[in-house]
Amino acid sequence: MTLASRPSGLALGPALLLGVAGAVVGAALGACSLAVSFDECRNDGDCLTKMGEQWTCDQGHCVAPSGDDSTTATSVTPTTESPTTATTGAPTTSAESSTGQVSATTTGDSTSGSSTGEGSSSSDTGVVACTLNSECEAALGDNFLCVETLCVDALSEECQVLVWPSQGSHDKVVLLASIIPASPPFDSITVPLQNAVQLAIEDYNRTTDLPGGKRIAWLACDDAGSAEKALAAAEHLTGALKVPAIVGPVFSEQVIEVATKVTIPASTFLITPSATSKQITNLADNDLVWRPISSDVYQSNALADRVLALAATRVAMLGKADAYGKGIISDVTKVLNPKLGAKFKSFEYPDPVSKPPDQIMADYAAILADAWGDKGLHPDHVLIAGTSEAINLVLGTMLAWGAENPPPTQPRFIVTHGAVPSMEDIVNSAPDGIKALLMPYVEGVAPDVLDPQNFAAFNIRYKIRFNDSDAITASSLGYDATMVTIFAMAAIPAGEPVTGPAIAGNMGKLVDAMGTKVSFDDVDGTDLLFIKKAHNALVSKKTVDLKGVSGELTFDLATGEVRTNVIGWGLTPKMGMPTVPVLTPMRVYVLDPPPAVTGTWMDL
Structure with a gap:
């Protein structure tokens, strides 16, 4: 039996969660937009x-x-040596551009040519007419671009990080935007993902151009984990800027809101790196919504089967009160409730960005109190379907139970993929006296999103670019989501507009098993041969078969997603350091043949 359709993954060291170190290197520069070229x-x-x-x-x-x-x-x-980013508190004005800091501004498919000099600001409206981005820059500053004959400010409250391509005219660019919650409390797991988006754009720009000599500019938006902010960012991107494609959002609730209310009506291509809700599978999306990660239906069954294999007797499941948490609770309940009956209980908790931190912790405490049940009848397994807030849920449980006399039996905590990157931090944040005790009782399940060889090649470039920090596993998804979007753009013939439907229509050219084989580890020093190979095939109207950093990118053209096995992650002590955890793949849930959503656990 083949253990996995994708390789099982790498045991990554303690630096796994430290990708934030070089992520927003210009944040201390103040309220300004910043982007410069190689x-x-x-x-x-x-x-x-x-x-x-x-x-x-x-x-x-x-x-x-x-x-x-x-x-x-x-x-x-x-x-400068590399493009630099900075978060800003307000849109940059033309006066601010005197600092020498330059921002990337463009339309989805800008025209090029010489300036006529006819674009000028109206004294009574302040409107500037244009035919080129450079005209807007000259008249209003580097944050402005030409959209449908008028100059538009590229920045908004949510969209404040801009990066120009390293070379070339500002009039020959295509704008690719992202919506990722790069601010706390999710930054430890989302900034590395955003870094990967940036790296993919930089890799492509320094290797080749899109047809017509165009390069990719990048505008990053921060939704802070809020659906309201995600919608505002998407409305700015699709309305004022007419962007053809967006990478993100990263959470299922925001993806569903943004896609149904904004990007699908606007005919904008959307690819989420990490949202896994099964609701996304069946969106009426006109083929405009994609993801390089599998639906939660697989990890839900993997989680339930893991609990049964552990012979759990009392199980409490905690899920974030959004599409992600509710969906997993629903699917796990279908499996465990018939087996455990009243010994299985599920509870929803509020999104960690919905209230002030002190109120959120009070809510968590109340939920945990309900989940525990009567004294002496605490669950022996606690399942958490959420993200980095799992740290507080686990530690809150440990501290509260430790205060009882006698304390209850140590429970096993199993987290879903949104919290797997936080597993090391769960132990690292615990009091010294319980680190070693807690480590073997924390595990997680997550879709298989890492090809060992391709990830190793990618991580070398990531470390060089981002202050010697290792990428986290989820960074593979940010890189692949961005690169497949650009490859689909490359298949649009020169002279034709880069639009959401055109990008979506080319996705089938990336998944042809008979096409040119392209693996993202095909590099020779700094020469990214895989980009050249894919680009040359696609501009020649040929097809490719992609193997990305996350593994085989075998998108189902009907659903816009991939189908992969599930990895069971555990924590092992670092050699010679018994209280320092290392995130390690321990087992794989091998899916039954399609269209089955079930599988079998096997130890690695």
């Missing part, structure tokens, strides 16, 4: 100035024709 040019085509003059590319710098007193083209931004 080099000014790769060829003379990158050196067309805002005035329509053709300069030449000399060792990465645009050089004026002989006799011109200037030394660099006015259309080219200042350079």
Whole structure:
């Protein structure tokens, strides 16, 4: 029997959750947008100035024709070693642009050509007409772009991180946006995912161009885990900016809200890296909603079967009161309730961003008190369907039960994939006296989203780019979601508009088993051969078969998602350090042949 359709994964060290270290390196710079480039040019085509003059590319710098007193083209931004990001508190104004900080601004499919000089601000309306992004930059500042003949501010309250492509004209770009809650309390698991989005864009831009010589610009939005903010970001992106594609949101509740209310009506392509609610499978989405991760229906059955295999006698299940938590509770209940009856109880808890932290903790305490039941009858297994708030749920349980005399038997905690990246922090945050005791009683289940060889190649670039921090496993999803979106853009012929339906219509070209084999570990030093191979095939109207950082990207074209086995994660002590946990794959839930949603657990 084949153990897994995807390799089972790597045992990643304690640095697994530390990807936040280099994520928002410009945050301390203040309320400003910031984005700069690697080099000014790769060829003379990158050196067309805002005035329509053709300069030449000399060792990465645009050089004026002989006799011109200037030394660099006015259309080219200042350079640095790598694109830099910064979160801002308010949209940057034209006055703020005097700091020398440059922001990426573009439309989904901007036109190019020389400026006519006709775009000007109306004294009574403040509206600036345009045909090019560069006209808006000249008139209003670097945050503005040309959308349907008018200059528009690219920034909004939620969308404050912009990055220009490393080279080329601002008039030859396609905007790719993301909606990811990069602020607390989710930042430890979401900033590494956002980093991966940025790395995918940078990797593509430094390797090749889209047809027509266009590159990718990036606008990052932070929904702070709030559906309201996610909707506001999506409305800005699809309304004012007319973006063709969005990576995110990352939570199921926000994906469902954004897709049904905003992106599907706007015909915008949406690919969520990590949302797993089974409700997403059946959205009436016109093929516009995709995800490189499998539905919760598989991990729900894996979780229930794991509980039964452990011969649990009393089980309390805690789930976040959203589409994700409620969906998993529902599916697990269908399996466990007939087996355990009254010995299985489920409880919902509020989203950790819905109330102030002190009130949330009080709510958690009340839920845990209900879950425990009468003294001496506490559950021996506690299941948590949530995200990083699982840290407080576990530690709250341990501390409260430890105060009883005599204390109850140590329960086993099993978390779902949203909290698997926080498993090490559960133990690291515990009092020293219980770390070693707690470690073997914390485990998790998650869809298989990691190809060991491809992840290793990806992690090398990630560490170099983000201050020597290791990527977390979920970063593979951010990278793959972004790269497949760009590949689908690359299959759009030069001269045709880059739109959501056009991107979605090309997804089938990425999953052809008879197409060119492309594995994301195909690199030679800094040369990303896999990008060149996929790009060359797609622009030649051929198809590809992708194996990403997360594994085989075999999207079901009917549902827009993949089907994978489930990994059972545990914690093992770091060698020589018995209280330091290491997240480790321990077992795999091998799915039965399609269309089955059940499987069998096997130890690794």
